[in-house]
Amino acid sequence: MLPKFALLPLLLALALPTCKKSHQVKTIGETPTPVPTATAEPSTASGEPAAASPGKVAVDQTAQVIAFGYHRFVNQVRRPDTEITPQMFEQQMQELKNRGISVIGMQDFLAWKRGEKNIPPRCAIITFDDGWKSQYDVAWPIMKKFNYPLTLFIYTEGVRGGHFGGGEAITWEQLAEMRDAGVDIEAHSETHSDLRKPYDKIAKKKLNPAEYEQWLHNEIVRCKETLEQRLGIRVNCFAVPYGYYNKHIEEVCMQAGYEALFTVYGQPITFRSNNDSLGRYLIEGNKPKVFTDAISMIATSTAGGAPVAEFGATNLQAKPGDGETVKTPSPLITANLAAFGQIDPGSVLMRVSGLGVVPAKFDPATHTVSYQVTEKLRDKVTVIIEAKSQGKKAEAHWTFAIAENAGAPAAASATGAPKK
Numbered sequence: 001m002l003p004k005f006a007l008l009p010l011l012l013a014l015a016l017p018t019c020k021k022s023h024q025v026k027t028i029g030e031t032p033t034p035v036p037t038a039t040a041e042p043s044t045a046s047g048e049p050a051a052a053s054p055g056k057v058a059v060d061q062t063a064q065v066i067a068f069g070y071h072r073f074v075n076q077v078r079r080p081d082t083e084i085t086p087q088m089f090e091q092q093m094q095e096l097k098n099r100g101i102s103v104i105g106m107q108d109f110l111a112w113k114r115g116e117k118n119i120p121p122r123c124a125i126i127t128f129d130d131g132w133k134s135q136y137d138v139a140w141p142i143m144k145k146f147n148y149p150l151t152l153f154i155y156t157e158g159v160r161g162g163h164f165g166g167g168e169a170i171t172w173e174q175l176a177e178m179r180d181a182g183v184d185i186e187a188h189s190e191t192h193s194d195l196r197k198p199y200d201k202i203a204k205k206k207l208n209p210a211e212y213e214q215w216l217h218n219e220i221v222r223c224k225e226t227l228e229q230r231l232g233i234r235v236n237c238f239a240v241p242y243g244y245y246n247k248h249i250e251e252v253c254m255q256a257g258y259e260a261l262f263t264v265y266g267q268p269i270t271f272r273s274n275n276d277s278l279g280r281y282l283i284e285g286n287k288p289k290v291f292t293d294a295i296s297m298i299a300t301s302t303a304g305g306a307p308v309a310e311f312g313a314t315n316l317q318a319k320p321g322d323g324e325t326v327k328t329p330s331p332l333i334t335a336n337l338a339a340f341g342q343i344d345p346g347s348v349l350m351r352v353s354g355l356g357v358v359p360a361k362f363d364p365a366t367h368t369v370s371y372q373v374t375e376k377l378r379d380k381v382t383v384i385i386e387a388k389s390q391g392k393k394a395e396a397h398w399t400f401a402i403a404e405n406a407g408a409p410a411a412a413s414a415t416g417a418p419k420k
């Protein structure tokens, strides 16, 4: 891992003029910090800043990270939702370089979130999902060309030899080779199922509540154990298949010792983003705009201006919650802004994607901002709330989804279009 970070200390030296000089800033590239076990630092799972400890350094809390997810790399795109050409992928990697966005490894990202390591002000994490062979023989060489660190999210039954591992699947030997070269390998369940649904794809069987708990345990915990034992690694991240999860799945993940859970709701990740639902931008071959939009999100938000304090949706008890899927197309949106501190009540502003600024109500007594949507929303909905707190701009944003058949009479349970 070390050689690929050779340039970063230089970048960091340029990037950290605001850090207190009295603190020794640990730069990426030094002796790797041992990853603490989840039980040693339970506070990180909630996203709350952990109490100061000897391992803490002055990290840049205004840095922002975007996480990208890719699937298959093919010359002829037939399934644009999961495929991309090697040429387009390489262009995107080049674009990160051109824009001064540093690609960092997953463990450096997590160390930053724990307050143990610094990262450059604008970063990206590159992840590949599902363990396709083209990741090994097409995309990995491109990553090596750029000297970019890489994270794989693997579902164990999809590895060749597993139940779903066909001819285009990666092998355990290839994974071992990638591991030896410093590729970070993380978990993506056993069978790549919608984990909210009590159905065992391999046994083709509907599960009763007790069976479901056991199965969920296998998908989340046994998957981690399999990867750790077969590859001799430590797995501390979980990407939920299709991005479908709920509070219970989140809890099982955090109890299993995962430090971070990744979804597919792309949004810039900040120091205060909760590790139990970190959004990734999934890049699709026919939607290059997703990539350019993601880049512009962090490009603009760090381009100076008033200091912005970012708050995670969980801290605000946001409703509908981050990553939630709701069945009504016109939900009541609420958030508690107590975490913003003392705010100027007249400065509270709510934006809703597709609607723009909405006439939200703010109640200073309860710190609650609310807006009853009157139109019908569709698909993904992002809410951005901003307010002035002691002269500084505070901001929070989160994303929820409207179920596909929302508002339909006698709606069946929502599934939505599967997204890997």
Ligand SMILES: [Zn+2]
Binding pocket: 129, 130, 188, 192, 241, 242, 420
């Ligand atoms: Zn997947």
